[in-house]
Structure formats: structure tokens, C-alpha cells
Amino acid sequence: MDFTLTAEQKAICDNVAETCGKFSDAYWLGKDTTGDFPIEFHQAMAKGGWLGITMPDEYGGSNLGLLEAALMMHQVARSSGAMSAASAIHINLFGPHPIVKFGTDDQKKRWLPELIHGETKVCFGVTESNAGLETTAIETSAVKTGSRYYVNGAKVWTSTAQQANKIMLLARTKPKEDCLNRIEGLSLFYTNLDRDYVDIRLIDKMGRKAVDSNELFIGDLPVPEEDLLGEEGKGFQYLLHSLNPERILVGVEAIGIGQNAIARASQYAQERVVFGRPIGQNQAIQHPLAESWMELEAAFLIAMQAASLYDRKEPCGLKANAAKYLGGEAGFKACTQSLMTFGGMGYAKEFHVERLLREVLICRIAPVSPQMILNYIAEKALGLPKSY
Amino acid sequence: MDFSFSEEQTLLKESVSDFVKSDYAFSDRAAVLESEEGFSRKNLKTFADLDWNSIPFSEEDGGFGGTAVELMAVMEEFGKGLVVEPYFSSVILAGSFLRKAANSSQKEIHIPKIIDGSKIYAAAFSELQSRYDLYDVKTSATKEGAEYSLNGEKIFVLGGYAADTLIVSARTSGKPRDLEGVSLFIVAADTAGISKENFSTVDGFKAANLKFENVKVSAGNLLGEEGKGLAILEDVAAEAIIALGAEAVGALEILYRKTVEYSKIRVQFNQPIGKFQSLQMIMSEMFIEHVQVKSMLYMAVMKFDAGEDVQKSISAFKVQLGKAIKFIGQNAIQLHGGIGMTDELDVSHYFKRVTMIGVMFGDESYHLDRYVRLSC
Ligand SMILES: Cc1cc2nc3c(=O)[nH]c(=O)nc-3n(C[C@H](O)[C@H](O)[C@H](O)COP(=O)(O)OP(=O)(O)OC[C@H]3O[C@@H](n4cnc5c(N)ncnc54)[C@H](O)[C@@H]3O)c2cc1C
Numbered sequence: 001m002d003f004t005l006t007a008e009q010k011a012i013c014d015n016v017a018e019t020c021g022k023f024s025d026a027y028w029l030g031k032d033t034t035g036d037f038p039i040e041f042h043q044a045m046a047k048g049g050w051l052g053i054t055m056p057d058e059y060g061g062s063n064l065g066l067l068e069a070a071l072m073m074h075q076v077a078r079s080s081g082a083m084s085a086a087s088a089i090h091i092n093l094f095g096p097h098p099i100v101k102f103g104t105d106d107q108k109k110r111w112l113p114e115l116i117h118g119e120t121k122v123c124f125g126v127t128e129s130n131a132g133l134e135t136t137a138i139e140t141s142a143v144k145t146g147s148r149y150y151v152n153g154a155k156v157w158t159s160t161a162q163q164a165n166k167i168m169l170l171a172r173t174k175p176k177e178d179c180l181n182r183i184e185g186l187s188l189f190y191t192n193l194d195r196d197y198v199d200i201r202l203i204d205k206m207g208r209k210a211v212d213s214n215e216l217f218i219g220d221l222p223v224p225e226e227d228l229l230g231e232e233g234k235g236f237q238y239l240l241h242s243l244n245p246e247r248i249l250v251g252v253e254a255i256g257i258g259q260n261a262i263a264r265a266s267q268y269a270q271e272r273v274v275f276g277r278p279i280g281q282n283q284a285i286q287h288p289l290a291e292s293w294m295e296l297e298a299a300f301l302i303a304m305q306a307a308s309l310y311d312r313k314e315p316c317g318l319k320a321n322a323a324k325y326l327g328g329e330a331g332f333k334a335c336t337q338s339l340m341t342f343g344g345m346g347y348a349k350e351f352h353v354e355r356l357l358r359e360v361l362i363c364r365i366a367p368v369s370p371q372m373i374l375n376y377i378a379e380k381a382l383g384l385p386k387s388y
Numbered sequence: 389m390d391f392s393f394s395e396e397q398t399l400l401k402e403s404v405s406d407f408v409k410s411d412y413a414f415s416d417r418a419a420v421l422e423s424e425e426g427f428s429r430k431n432l433k434t435f436a437d438l439d440w441n442s443i444p445f446s447e448e449d450g451g452f453g454g455t456a457v458e459l460m461a462v463m464e465e466f467g468k469g470l471v472v473e474p475y476f477s478s479v480i481l482a483g484s485f486l487r488k489a490a491n492s493s494q495k496e497i498h499i500p501k502i503i504d505g506s507k508i509y510a511a512a513f514s515e516l517q518s519r520y521d522l523y524d525v526k527t528s529a530t531k532e533g534a535e536y537s538l539n540g541e542k543i544f545v546l547g548g549y550a551a552d553t554l555i556v557s558a559r560t561s562g563k564p565r566d567l568e569g570v571s572l573f574i575v576a577a578d579t580a581g582i583s584k585e586n587f588s589t590v591d592g593f594k595a596a597n598l599k600f601e602n603v604k605v606s607a608g609n610l611l612g613e614e615g616k617g618l619a620i621l622e623d624v625a626a627e628a629i630i631a632l633g634a635e636a637v638g639a640l641e642i643l644y645r646k647t648v649e650y651s652k653i654r655v656q657f658n659q660p661i662g663k664f665q666s667l668q669m670i671m672s673e674m675f676i677e678h679v680q681v682k683s684m685l686y687m688a689v690m691k692f693d694a695g696e697d698v699q700k701s702i703s704a705f706k707v708q709l710g711k712a713i714k715f716i717g718q719n720a721i722q723l724h725g726g727i728g729m730t731d732e733l734d735v736s737h738y739f740k741r742v743t744m745i746g747v748m749f750g751d752e753s754y755h756l757d758r759y760v761r762l763s764c
Contacts, residue, residue, distance in 0.1 A: 283669075284665055284666070
């Protein structure tokens with residue numbers, strides 16, 4: 001058991017932190033106010049070669065593992081950009097995963113280099129409003145006529161669709177009634193997000209304003225058969241392969257945001273003097289921050305363990321889910337406590353912790369809620385019967 | 389809404405409180421626990437002499453005609469002293485069955501014996517499989533001419549160890565979990581066919597598991613209507629929760645007060661531990677939990693006396709009580725540190741008693757679930 005990072009991993013952390021450090025609090029507060037996509041940040045990360053960190057080197061990626069990707073996203077989220085910075089590039093890391101794993105050589109050649117260079121932006125169209133967490137209940141359909149599929153339906157929460165020219169899309173290719181089990185009949189497409197057929201409506205939301213989330217209304221979107229990934233009807237299984245990496249990344253992102261919040265609060269607690277002494281001298285201020293520090297460290301370790309299991313191709317579902325749960329909860333608690341530490345000033349935008357709190361909530365809700373993780377752990381780790 | 393006690397109620401509360409202070413010091417109680425029976429007959433006589441046994445019974449039955457408010461007043465004070473005599477199990481619990489279901493001749497026979505303290509009563513309604521479901525009754529009562537024959541087992545009969553007379557639930561028809569078909573019987577504890585296994589509970593009380601083998605009970609000892617016992621059981625349980633809950637509220641008050649006192653005298657790092665802010669915060673919350681659960685108790689008592697929403701408010705109270713017991717009980721031990729774990733200090737005894745009350749007549753999650761069911 002070795003908990004130290006290699007020289008290369010340390011360098012990744014330092015370099016990412018350095019790139020992120022160029023984007024100031026003012027930059028991110030500005031983006032949060034206007035809602036403009038952080039394109040400068042996205043470009044800087046693409047230029048540094050970070051978008052292809054997990055992609056195969058023959059297509060221009062760095063071929064590094066998930067552990068490295070997690071270290072990188074931890075640094076990104078820990079920067080002032082928080083979830084806005086993370087979400088601006090996050091999809092590049094786990095989103096193309098099904099392409100790498102199940103795509104043909106031709107598809108990889110067509111798609112990966114552009115993704116790695118940041119020329120294409122992709123969004124992820126899975127969630128639907130009627131299905132919610134029950135992904136296999138989605139209703140968007142893809143019906144094949146000749147060499148094309150025609151997609152109809154609606155997606156919700158699709159992040160970055162305003163920017164994206166590609167979409168990773170889950171749709172039903174076989175009616176549910178005709179399927180043997182609930183995971184059958186769904187297919188995964190990677191295709192152009194053609195605005196002639198897709199109406200994209202922005203969802204005004206609580207935080208992370210700079211990275212849009214949307215409702216998509218899809219009407220007869222033509223998808224050439226070359227854009228189907230792998231075999232028809234196996235899309236849900238393919239998707240499962242990218243779920244664990246996504247959970248680990250969301251977990252470390254929440255942790256990074258929480259650590260940023262705790263650092264800001266500790267700093268403020270040393271400087272702010274009330275009743276003749278720094279507020280940080282009070283146990284009601286110190287102890288909760290200390291508790292958060294420990295929870296974040298512990299969550300980080302399990303996330304690292306999950307990533308390392310994944311890279312060694314060992315089962316990592318339990319640990320990946322635990323990392324997302326613990327990270328999400330610890331990050332949320334840390335941000336809440338940080339805001340409370342600032343008192344009234346915590347509510348003011350110029351101290352940034354309210355922005356962190358608004359953004360960290362995403363890590364609790366998406367891509368899977370804490371309750372669903374508890375369900376999963378109860379079933380898979382404890383062998384208890386399914387409760388729902 | 390009036391939350392103050394009447395003069396009479398105040399006097400009653402004070403008389404119980406005086407008894408606890410003068411006759412029920414921690415060392416007196418320890419001696420009682422050491423004794424053969426595990427409780428003091430002398431104390432039982434005092435209760436009768438001071439007329440506390442008559443409180444729940446109506447004036448026409450020779451009682452004082454008290455409401456749930458009087459019950460609460462007595463039990464809260466008993467809770468402060470961790471009184472182990474079978475007052476709750478005999479006077480309140482078993483007595484409640486008689487008050488609610490007995491016919492006039494049954495009342496005439498039994499109630500005076502409870503009031504004068506000459507006999508001890510106990511109620512046997514829990515079974516191994518029943519958990520908190522009062523209708524889950526396997527013990528059977530089969531009618532044979534002018535008699536019933538009882539067969540089955542009852543567990544955790546509070547005060548069953550010393551009881552002269554038992555109130556027993558048994559099924560006269562239907563399947564084990566049917567709501568209908570549960571009947572109640574008055575049974576002399578020495579009737580042939582009853583065997584007892586006595587045991588002590590963690591909180592210093594005594595209970596018994598009872599086995600019934602062809603126990604003959606005359607039809608005249610059927611309590612209430614045949615097959616309609618569940619409604620009575622539920623009524624009795626509601627009252628029992630109020631009484632035990634009041635006892636717990638009294639004990640919780642002592643727990644938080646003792647913790648605060650201790651924090652002022654225990655010195656660490658050259659200062660009383662009560663100076664540490666995080667301990668102050670915990671103690672403030674213990675105080676708040678106590679006030680909250682006491683308010684819920686008042687609410688439940690008032691609803692009970694008014695006959696409004698009784699079962700719902702009882703469940704709400706028991707949920708809050710469960711939370712308060714955990715929070716105050718566990719933190720009392722925690723803040724006392726190592727000494728809180730010892731038998732020599734009364735804190736651990738209070739902890740054990742309130743913890744037991746937390747699971748009697750339904751624990752927190754049972755009542756939360758029940759509250760939800762009653763609300764939809
Ligand atoms: C900012 C943001 C960005 C997002 N980006 C994307 C994206 O790019 N692409 C995409 O596809 N999706 C995206 N999502 C969607 C996200 O993955 C979903 O919101 C999430 O999966 C929860 O689904 P739901 O909102 O439909 O909740 P619901 O399924 O309606 O759940 C609501 C509540 O019920 C609880 N619940 C449901 N079932 C159970 C059960 N069996 N047991 C116990 N509790 C249960 C949940 O835990 C939750 O508390 C995004 C969401 C947000 C907020």
C-alpha cells in the first residue's frame with residue numbers, strides 16, 4: 001500500500017493548479033453573473049493538452065488513467081472556478097469513454113482528435129423528465145429507415161448543449177414491451193447536434209450559470225447509422241462503463257470545492273475579530289471546519305482507491321459510488337459551514353463561498369442522488385433486498 | 389390553553405417529589421435493587437397510604453378521578469428518582485384494563501385491591517413474534533362450556549415476577565395477525581398451568597416470561613366483549629406511553645441537570661470542562677431537547693384528556709421522546725467521560741432506564757411509521 005503520488009502525478013496536480021490559477025475569482029464571478037461560457041478557460045485547458053488526458057495516444061491523447069484524471073479534476077474544482085470550471089471540461093473526460101471502448105477504428109479517427117483538441121464540444125443526453133433516476137425508462141426513440149435513424153423525444157438537464165456540436169445520446173431502438181429485460185433495447189449514438197431538428201431551451205438554474213443546462217426537444221433528428229456506437233440495443237450496458245469514472249470524478253470535484261470553501265473560511269476566521277478576538281478562536285467555528293477537513297480527506301482517499309481499482313481493471317462500483325456519496329455530502333457540508341463561518345458576508349457574492357455552495361449542490365444531485373447510492377450499497381455491499 | 393398545574397395537582401407533585409428526595413436516595417434505591425424481590429413492599433405501602441394508587445380510578449370506583457395530568461405529575465417525579473416499585477405495571481397498566489373494560493362486579497372485586505395495595509397486578513400482552521403489534525396474538529383461548537382454556541406464551545410481562553393477578557390477551561378466533569378475535573382475561577397468577585420464568589431487566593426492573601398450558605379461566609373473567617380486545621389494548625397502550633413517557637421526561641431532566649453540574653466541577657487543562665464551548669453547545673441542545681419533549685408530552689396529555697387525535701399525538705410524542713432519549717442519554721454519558729460508564733454513578737442508571745422506555749410500546753421508527761400511516 002503506497003499513498004504517495006508519483007513525480008508525474010505531482011506534476012499533473014501542479015500544472016493543472018497553475019493553469020487554473022490564472023483564472024481569478026473576478027473572472028469566475030463575472031461568468032457567474034453573465035452566464036457566458038468560460039471559453040478562455042476551456043481553451044487554456046485544451047491547449048495544455050488536458051482534455052485528452054485519458055484518451056489513447058494514437059489520437060493525440062495522453063493515455064493516462066482515471067486516477068490522473070481524478071487528480072486533475074480535483075485541482076480544477078478546487079480552483080475558484082469550482083463546478084463551472086469542472087463542468088466546462090468534465091464531459092470530455094468520461095463522455096467519450098464509450099467511443100474509446102466500443103467505437104470502431106473509423107469512428108475513433110473521426111471523433112477523438114477533435115475532442116482532444118477542444119474543437120468539438122459534446123453534451124450528454126441521457127436524463128429525461130419522465131424517467132428521472134430510472135434511466136431504463138427513457139422514452140426518446142430512434143427508428144431506423146434505410147441507413148438512417150430518426151430520433152424523436154425530449155431530454156432534460158443536458159449540460160453544455162448551448163455550446164455543443166455533438167451529443168452522446170441514449171435512445172430507445174426497440175419498444176419496451178418487446179424487450180426481454182429492462183436494460184435491453186436502448187442504443188447509444190454519438191452524432192451532430194443539428195439545431196434544425198433539436199430545439200434547445202436553457203434552464204435557468206441556481207448555480208453554475210456559466211455552464212448551461214437545457215431541455216432538448218428532438219423532432220425527427222436524422223442520425224446516420226455510422227453514428228451508432230457498438231451494437232444496437234446495448235447502449236445502456238455501454239453507458240454503464242462510463243458511470244463509475246463519472247462518479248469518481250464528481251466525487252473529487254465536490255471534495256475540491258469543499259476544500260476551497262474550508263480554506264477560505266479558515267482564512268477569514270483568522271482575520272475577522274469579534275468580541276475582541278478572532279472568530280476562529282471559538283470552538284463553534286473551529287470544530288465544524290476541522291470535521292469537514294477530515295471528512296474531505298477521507299472521501300478523497302476512497303476516491304483515489306476507486307480510481308486505482310478502475311485503472312487496474314478491477315471491480316470498482318462500490319468504491320466509486322461511495323466516493324461520489326461521501327464527496328458530495330462532505331463537500332456540501334463544508335460549503336455550508338464555510339458560508340456560516342463568514343456570517344452575513346458569506347451571503348455576499350464578493351466572498352465567493354455562496355457561489356461554491358450553490359455549485360456543490362450539483363454534486364449531490366447528479367448524476368445519481370445520495371438515496372440511490374444508499375440503495376446500491378445496501379444491495380451490493382450488504383446483500384439486502386431491493387427496496388424500490 | 390393552560391399549562392399550569394392546579395393547586396391540587398401541585399400538591400400531588402410535591403408529595404411524590406418529597407418521597408423521592410427523602411426516601412429514594414441513590415443508595416436507598418441500590419438497597420432495594422439488592423433485595424430479594426427487587427422492590428420494596430414498604431414503599432408500596434407508602435404509595436397506598438398516600439393515596440397515589442387511587443389516582444387513575446374514577447370516584448365511583450373508589451378512586452381519586454384523576455386525569456392524564458395527574459398521572460403525568462406522579463410519573464415524572466418517579467422518573468426523577470428511578471423508582472422501581474411496580475406502580476406503573478400494576479396501578480397504571482393493569483389498572484387501566486380494568487378501568488376501561490371491566491364490568492361492575494369485576495371492578496368491585498379488583499379495583500379496591502389495587503387501591504389498597506394488597507395485591508399486585510400485571511398485564512401480559514407481548515409475544516415472541518409480536519414486536520409492537522398488539523393484535524399479533526398467538527396465545528389461544530378456547531371456550532369449553534362456562535370456561536376458557538388458555539394456551540400459549542407471553543413475554544416481557546412487566547412486574548410479572550411478583551404479580552398476584554394477570555390481565556392476559558388471547559385469541560378467541562381468527563388468525564394470529566387478525567385485528568378481530570383478540571380477547572382479554574383476568575387470570576389469577578397461581579392458576580394451574582401457568583409457569584413463570586423471572587428475569588431482571590437492564591434498568592433494574594423485574595419481568596417474567598409466562599407459559600400457559602390448558603389454563604382454565606371462567607367465562608366470568610372475560611374482560612370486555614369477546615373478540616373486541618384490540619381497541620382496549622390500544623387505549624391502554626396510549627395511556628401507558630403517556631405514563632412511561634412522563635417518567636422518561638423526569639429522568640431526562642435529571643440527566644441533563646447532572647451533566648451541567650458535573651461540567652462545572654470537573655477540571656481539565658486548569659479549567660472546568662464546562663468552559664469548553666463545544667460542551668456548552670451540546671448541553672444547550674440537551675436542554676432544548678428536554679424542553680421540546682416535555683412540550684410534546686403536554687400536548688399528548690391534553691389531547692388524551694380531550695379525546696382528540698389521541699393515537700397520532702401519542703406516536704408523535706414517542707418519536708420525539710426516542711430522539712431526546714438518544715441525544716440526552718448518550719451525551720450525558722459522553723460528557724461525563726469514563727465515570728459515566730460506571731455503576732457507582734447514577735447517570736448510567738438513568739441512561740439505562742430511559743433507553744428501555746425508548747423501546748417500550750414501540751420505538752422511534754415504529755411510531756414514525758405509525759404516525760405516517762395515521763396521517764394518510
Ligand atoms: C446542474 C445539472 C446538470 C446536469 N447535467 C446533466 C447532463 O449533462 N446530462 C444528463 O443526462 N443529465 C444531467 N443532469 C441530470 C441528473 O443526472 C439528474 O437530475 C439526476 O440523475 C436525478 O434525476 P431526477 O432529477 O429526475 O430526480 P428524480 O428521479 O425525480 O428523483 C427525485 C428524488 O427522489 C429520490 N428517489 C428516486 N428514486 C428513489 C428510490 N428508489 N429510493 C429512494 N429515493 C429515490 C431521489 O433520490 C431524489 O431525491 C444534470 C442535473 C443537474 C442538476
